[in-house]
Amino acid sequence: MTELLRVEHLNKAYGEVPVLQDISFTVNTGEVQVVLGPSGSGKSTLIRCLNGLEPYQSGTIYFQGQKIDPTPKNWQLLRQKIGMVFQSYDLFPNLNIMDNITLGPIKVQKQSKATAQKEALRLLDTVGLADYTAKFPRELSGGQKQRIAIVRALALHPDFMLFDEVTASLDPEMVRGVLEIMANLAKQKMTMIVVTHEMNFAQQIADNVLFLDDGHILESTPGKDFFTNPQTDRAKEFLQSMDF
Amino acid sequence: MSWQIIQQSLPMFQKGFILTLQMSALGILGAIILGLMCSLCQYFKIPVLKQIVGAYIELSRNTPLLIQLFFIYYGLPGIGLKLSAYTCGIIGLIFLGGSYMAEGFSGGFDGIPNSQIESGKAIGLSQGQLTRYVVFPQGFALSIPALAANIIFLIKETSIFTVIAIPELTNTALDLIGLYYHTNEYLLVLVVGYAIILIPLSIILTWLERRIRYGTFGD
Numbered sequence: 001m002t003e004l005l006r007v008e009h010l011n012k013a014y015g016e017v018p019v020l021q022d023i024s025f026t027v028n029t030g031e032v033q034v035v036l037g038p039s040g041s042g043k044s045t046l047i048r049c050l051n052g053l054e055p056y057q058s059g060t061i062y063f064q065g066q067k068i069d070p071t072p073k074n075w076q077l078l079r080q081k082i083g084m085v086f087q088s089y090d091l092f093p094n095l096n097i098m099d100n101i102t103l104g105p106i107k108v109q110k111q112s113k114a115t116a117q118k119e120a121l122r123l124l125d126t127v128g129l130a131d132y133t134a135k136f137p138r139e140l141s142g143g144q145k146q147r148i149a150i151v152r153a154l155a156l157h158p159d160f161m162l163f164d165e166v167t168a169s170l171d172p173e174m175v176r177g178v179l180e181i182m183a184n185l186a187k188q189k190m191t192m193i194v195v196t197h198e199m200n201f202a203q204q205i206a207d208n209v210l211f212l213d214d215g216h217i218l219e220s221t222p223g224k225d226f227f228t229n230p231q232t233d234r235a236k237e238f239l240q241s242m243d244f
Numbered sequence: 245m246s247w248q249i250i251q252q253s254l255p256m257f258q259k260g261f262i263l264t265l266q267m268s269a270l271g272i273l274g275a276i277i278l279g280l281m282c283s284l285c286q287y288f289k290i291p292v293l294k295q296i297v298g299a300y301i302e303l304s305r306n307t308p309l310l311i312q313l314f315f316i317y318y319g320l321p322g323i324g325l326k327l328s329a330y331t332c333g334i335i336g337l338i339f340l341g342g343s344y345m346a347e348g349f350s351g352g353f354d355g356i357p358n359s360q361i362e363s364g365k366a367i368g369l370s371q372g373q374l375t376r377y378v379v380f381p382q383g384f385a386l387s388i389p390a391l392a393a394n395i396i397f398l399i400k401e402t403s404i405f406t407v408i409a410i411p412e413l414t415n416t417a418l419d420l421i422g423l424y425y426h427t428n429e430y431l432l433v434l435v436v437g438y439a440i441i442l443i444p445l446s447i448i449l450t451w452l453e454r455r456i457r458y459g460t461f462g463d
Contacts, residue, residue, distance in 0.1 A: 053362055080368035090363035094381040094460045103377060104367035138462030149363075156367060 001028035003065065004160060004191050005050070010059030012042075012049060019045050021215045023059065027160070030189035034202045034223065037212035038238060043195045046212065047162045050193065051075065051082040064159070080108050083153030083161040087168050089145040091137040091152070097124075098133040101152045109156060116155070123151045127181055143174025150181055160191035167198060199244045203227045211235045249429045253420055257433050260416035265441065267330070267412065268399045271337025275398060276391070278338055279345025286346070287353045287379070288371070297346070304343035309404050312336050317408045333405045337398055344394045352387025353379060385460035392449035396442060403438075413437045 003026055010023040020042045027033050035043045048054040050061065052075030061068045063081075068074060091100050098120060105116035124130045127147040137145055146166055153161060163182065167175040179201045186192060186205045196202055202209070206223030211232070219231045227244065230236050282301065285293040304312075316339075317332045327335070356379060364378040406415035417434040421427050 051366060053365065076365070076368060076370055079366055082366075084363075084366040086359060086363060086366075088359055090357075090359045092360065092364070092378055092382075093462065094385070095377070104369070107373050107377070108368040108370075136462060152367065 001031070003027075004029045004031075004063070005193075006062040007050070008060045008062070010046075010049060010056055010061070012045060012054065012056040019215050020049070020056070023215075023217055025210055025217065025220055027191060027193060029191055031191055031207045032186045032205050032223075033193045033208050033210060034206035035193065035195045035210045035212060036202060036226075036238070038241075040214075041212040042215045043212050044164050047084075047164055047193055047195055050162060051079055051084050053084075080104065080156050081159045083156060083158035085146070085149050085153050085161070085163050085166045087165045089137075089142070089149045091145055091148055093137050096134055096136050097129075097140075097148055100137070100148060101155050104152070104156050120151070120155055123154055124148075126184075127151055128177075141174065142170050143177050146170060146174075146178050147181060150178070154185075160193065161185065163192065163194045163196070165195050165197065167196070197242070199227070199239070199242050211238070213238075245428055245432070246426070249424075249426045250433055253426075253430060253433060256416055256420065257413065257437055260411055260413040261437050261441075263410065264399070264402050264412040264437075267333055267337065267405065267410070268402050268441075270334050271341060271402070272395055272398050274334065274338035275341025275345045275394070278342030279347075280349055282342060282346035283349035283353060284375070286350055287383075288375075301343040301346055304339055305347075309336060309340045309401050310407060312339055313404065313408055329405075329408045329410050332408060333402070333410050336405075337402065340401065341394060341398045344397065345391060348387045348390030348394055349383065350387075351390055352385070353383035355386040356382045382460060385456050388453045388456055392446075392453055395449065396446060399441060399445070400438070 005027040007026075008024050010020055011018070012020040023046060025033070035046060037043050045054055049056050052070060052072075055070065061070070063078065068078065091097075092103070095103065098117060101120040101123070102113070102116040105111040105119065106113055121130055121133070124133065127150065129144060129147055129151075132140065132144070132148070137148070140148065150166075166182075167178050170178065175198070179198060182192070182194070183201070183205055192205075194202070194205070203223065206226070209219075209221050209223055209226040210217055211219045211221070211226070211230070211234075213234050218234055219226075221231060226235070227239065230239060282297045285297045313332060313336045316327070316336050317329065320327065360378055360382065361374065364374045369377065402412055403414040405412050406418055409415065411419070413434060417430045420430045
């Protein structure tokens, strides 16, 4: 397995309040890393640090063995290799679905319009929304918007994907469709870091689980073991509280 | 009230009417351009420019147009800059309107949820691309109500041009009253003159406001 991403001794604080403390872990190519933990444990902050949306005070992130110099310019160049999907979808309301998806490929990666649209259609087809290219985000349901948001991130052919509680604001019946798409991606060996509260889903796709509490990684356990045999009492408590 | 007097005055009022329209159009166009540039300096927190813009906005919003016009018309020749009353009027309107437009645009830009900016960054957009494809179209739609109110406000402010003897609508009326003392007739024409410009404009702007908002956000 080749190492894709390595985080070493990452520390972040909002003012005086520490949010992430001495975070270190490695993600290999093709691996699904699931980040679990109670609210406020720093999960979202952690994955936001991984594409430079949050600055961190100390620590180092290595991408494909190269140390990332965390300047805004470097992050901007790196982000086309990092797909990110947010909880609130955040499609651009002023652009139709096709333009939402092709904005990055055309403007950032300088693909031709024809190439970008062809690829967008192919990806839309995989999520069952190929007929929606001319629609606007306002005409779509939450679940459809989130599927489009995933396609928008995939259209850049990123080296890995970050998912920040992407089903948390969806109606229950919408959740399954989105999770299925993510499970498919995992099957296709897309490298993913996933923050979620869907425990069954987490168990199904996790190669490894990072359990965060209060800004620390309490345990890093292979997915097949974490849910049946967590190492720490805190993780046991957490799983129980999730009715798992 | 004599219709004959009104009729006789109409050709003069027509000239004033056209001048008011002309100067308003140029002043508002200039104010929108200046305001947009100022608000972008503030939005992106461009060092130095941001401070200059801040000072300009305070100065412009907290002094009356009347005094600004006096300064431009009577003050600037003192440093060797002699401009026609017409030019002074337009500069004055741009100077005043620029700050109001800047505040209008800023209100719109600030109304864009931060998550929109982040999702733009997340697909690798540069600052410039983010401005062009995300911030500007959404911010513009959000600022339309404020911009529309400013447009109406600035057209009404052109009535102050009379103090530097620009023969626009108000000046025409005051002139005629001074000459012939038919106060009621000329004031009536004056009011109708402004209403002809402002009422249809106000209706059009409201319609436009809804259209652009719907086109952008769907509500």
